[in-house]
Amino acid sequence: MKKKIAVIGSGLSGLSFAKFIRSDVEVHLFDKSRGFGGRMATRRESDYQFDHGAQYFTVKTTKFKTFLAPYLSKGIVQPWLANFVELDRNKIIHSKKWTIDSGHYVGAPYMSSLCREIANEQNVFLNTEITKVEKKNDNWELTDSNNNKVDGYDWVVFAVTPQHVQNIMQFNFDGKSRLTSNTLSACYSIMLGFKNAFQMNWEAALVTNSHLGWVSINSSKPGRQGGFSILAQSTNIWAEKNINMDVENVEKHLIDELSDILKVDVRTYDFARVHKWRYANIKQKQKGKGYYINSALKIISVGDWHINARVESAFLSGYKAAKKMNEIM
Ligand SMILES: Cc1cc2nc3c(=O)[nH]c(=O)nc-3n(C[C@H](O)[C@H](O)[C@H](O)COP(=O)(O)OP(=O)(O)OC[C@H]3O[C@@H](n4cnc5c(N)ncnc54)[C@H](O)[C@@H]3O)c2cc1C
Numbered sequence: 001m002k003k004k005i006a007v008i009g010s011g012l013s014g015l016s017f018a019k020f021i022r023s024d025v026e027v028h029l030f031d032k033s034r035g036f037g038g039r040m041a042t043r044r045e046s047d048y049q050f051d052h053g054a055q056y057f058t059v060k061t062t063k064f065k066t067f068l069a070p071y072l073s074k075g076i077v078q079p080w081l082a083n084f085v086e087l088d089r090n091k092i093i094h095s096k097k098w099t100i101d102s103g104h105y106v107g108a109p110y111m112s113s114l115c116r117e118i119a120n121e122q123n124v125f126l127n128t129e130i131t132k133v134e135k136k137n138d139n140w141e142l143t144d145s146n147n148n149k150v151d152g153y154d155w156v157v158f159a160v161t162p163q164h165v166q167n168i169m170q171f172n173f174d175g176k177s178r179l180t181s182n183t184l185s186a187c188y189s190i191m192l193g194f195k196n197a198f199q200m201n202w203e204a205a206l207v208t209n210s211h212l213g214w215v216s217i218n219s220s221k222p223g224r225q226g227g228f229s230i231l232a233q234s235t236n237i238w239a240e241k242n243i244n245m246d247v248e249n250v251e252k253h254l255i256d257e258l259s260d261i262l263k264v265d266v267r268t269y270d271f272a273r274v275h276k277w278r279y280a281n282i283k284q285k286q287k288g289k290g291y292y293i294n295s296a297l298k299i300i301s302v303g304d305w306h307i308n309a310r311v312e313s314a315f316l317s318g319y320k321a322a323k324k325m326n327e328i329m
Pocket of ligand 1: 008009010011012013014030031032033037038039040052053054055056057058128129130131159160161164168187189233277279280281302303304305308309310311312313314
């Protein structure tokens with residue numbers, strides 16, 4: 001009989017695990033969201049689109065480069081040749097044109113396109129929030145938020161953040177805290193769409209001396225359609241301090257901040273929305289293998305946070321765990 005594995009979370013780490021596990025294993029992925037991508041998310045609103053999670057990614061390892069090659073040839077991943085600046089609040093202190101060699105990539109036409117493409121080859125159940133995982137007759141049973149149950153899984157993969165592991169994993173074992181105790185910092189993304197584009201001489205900015213840490217002209221990324229759009233992100237520190245602030249006040253504050261940084265009144269927007277990432281990124285680089293496998297319990301944990309807050313780390317975590325499982329299964 002085919003072995004069955006349930007993967008909770010269909011971000012890049014869960015999808016990479018599913019893609020590289022032996023083909024004679026049946027894999028089912030469950031995700032609470034209605035769209036693909038996890039933190040490599042894209043939001044489409046009226047005439048605008050916004051990558052409100054990961055902004056771009058870099059490629060440091062041969063494994064990731066090899067994995068991306070077919071998606072690059074299909075145009076699902078494309079280099080982003082942005083004019084990049086570093087801003088000290090509203091003053092440019094450094095500028096650089098990103099080139100093919102500098103290696104900054106995005107999903108196209110959306111950041112979520114890469115995950116969507118991988119997911120097309122997998123059994124993914126969206127809109128399915130797993131709330132409980134229990135051992136039943138030596139196999140795993142999963143319960144969702146509508147109290148539907150699916151069972152008969154030999155292994156279960158937690159491809160979610162530590163806070164989500166904490167919520168779902170209602171059983172104890174030695175070393176559990178390794179999977180639940182890491183804290184990811186918060187971040188607010190502000191999305192602004194404009195009827196009329198305004199002149200900018202850069203497309204991506206790292207900002208210091210501000211409550212914003214990043215600003216990009218989202219509509220300048222390759223393959224994007226729709227109106228002129230800006231995506232800015234708060235610093236983790238500001239988001240953590242203001243995690244309970246009303247969303248209207250967060251929006252107002254970040255728009256005021258952005259107006260000052262750009263020296264343009266962005267209150268002329270046609271569309272504005274804030275997204276709160278409660279668990280955006282792990283603060284420090286982690287040591288270790290980049291995943292967790294417990295062969296006695298038959299549980300696995302993957303995710304960027306096993307390494308650091310990078311798209312490439314999410315890939316490596318899922319990939320390495322699958323390769324290890326292929327050896328031990
Ligand atoms: C604001 C922001 C900016 C970033 N910028 C960059 C960047 O510029 N460059 C870069 O390389 N990286 C960046 N990152 C990090 C990058 O997005 C992540 O490293 C990567 O997407 C993590 O993938 P993952 O699979 O580990 O986790 P996720 O993408 O978080 O996947 C976890 C999935 O689990 C699902 N889930 C959670 N709980 C449940 C449940 N109970 N039941 C079912 N499903 C569940 C979630 O919906 C999600 O889809 C950024 C992240 C954020 C949030």
